[in-house]
Amino acid sequence: MAFDDIRxxxxxxAHPGNIGAVARAMKTMSLSRLVLVRPSSFPSEQADRxxxxxxDLLQRARVVDDLDQAIGDCRLVIGGSARARTFPHSVLDAxxxxxxxxxxxxMGEPAALVFGPERTGLANQDLDRCTYQVLIPAxxxxxxxxxxxxxxxxxxxxxxxxxxxxxxxVLAPAERPSSQAEMEYFYEHLERALDSRGFLDGxxxxxxxxxxxxxxxxxxxxxxxxxxxxxxxxxxxxxGE
Ligand code: SAH
Numbered sequence: 001m002a003f004d005d006i007r008x009x010x011x012x013x014a015h016p017g018n019i020g021a022v023a024r025a026m027k028t029m030s031l032s033r034l035v036l037v038r039p040s041s042f043p044s045e046q047a048d049r050x051x052x053x054x055x056d057l058l059q060r061a062r063v064v065d066d067l068d069q070a071i072g073d074c075r076l077v078i079g080g081s082a083r084a085r086t087f088p089h090s091v092l093d094a095x096x097x098x099x100x101x102x103x104x105x106x107m108g109e110p111a112a113l114v115f116g117p118e119r120t121g122l123a124n125q126d127l128d129r130c131t132y133q134v135l136i137p138a139x140x141x142x143x144x145x146x147x148x149x150x151x152x153x154x155x156x157x158x159x160x161x162x163x164x165x166x167x168x169x170v171l172a173p174a175e176r177p178s179s180q181a182e183m184e185y186f187y188e189h190l191e192r193a194l195d196s197r198g199f200l201d202g203x204x205x206x207x208x209x210x211x212x213x214x215x216x217x218x219x220x221x222x223x224x225x226x227x228x229x230x231x232x233x234x235x236x237x238x239x240g241e
Pocket of ligand 1: 080083114116118119136138
């Protein structure tokens with residue numbers, strides 16, 4: 001595992017100071033890849049000041065327009081949120097999250113940790129793109145950490161896990177879970193196929209798609225299995241004609 005394989009993605013960070021504090025938190029724990037999705041102000045002097053000796057991370061940070069660009073090539077994407085959702089995601093605590101990232105990047109594949117905006121947190125549609133949710137256990141009555149504190153804590157767990165003798169997940173290429181971009185392509189196909197049969201009519205549309213995302217996301221199909229599912233959808237589509 002290389003720390004460089006794990007990227008930290010911030011969605012719409014509102015305060016440049018937080019971006020700097022995140023860079024500093026990452027560097028103390030040996031992480032270096034920062035991706036910013038639609039930051040409100042970047043580059044920024046305030047971010048540079050808060051980064052202290054971690055300005056190099058800010059200089060190399062990637063700025064993108066949407067989350068898919070930040071995580072499309074990742075097979076493992078973990079989204080941070082303090083809130084348990086109405087339709088629960090597979091949830092890891094910070095320790096399990098660190099261990100999982102270290103195990104699964106052992107083959108040199110990229111993985112991502114996604115954090116939401118300070119005020120509103122991670123939106124459902126962004127969490128839907130994640131393999132797991134990470135929830136840092138905290139005071140039930142006050143569980144939302146500052147953005148950079150949340151990043152610090154999880155990066156610390158990655159740092160500790162990286163120094164443990166963990167068994168890496170070694171899978172042949174054909175057996176590896178599909179990337180986030182492949183999963184997204186599949187969900188689009190699934191939605192079109194269900195739509196064409198009138199299955200998604202009505203107000204349950206969004207909820208149904210979310211449940212299907214949870215179901216398929218949890219099983220983490222490899223590319224051969226996704227191909228089988230696509231063939232199945234085409235077959236069902238034809239049968240109904
Ligand atoms: N007001 C927001 C919190 C935003 S904090 C809300 O109620 O959801 C900014 C980000 O830090 C969050 O989107 C999340 O990614 C991360 N974060 C904060 N506290 C966390 C916790 N206890 N567990 C996991 N992630 C957390």
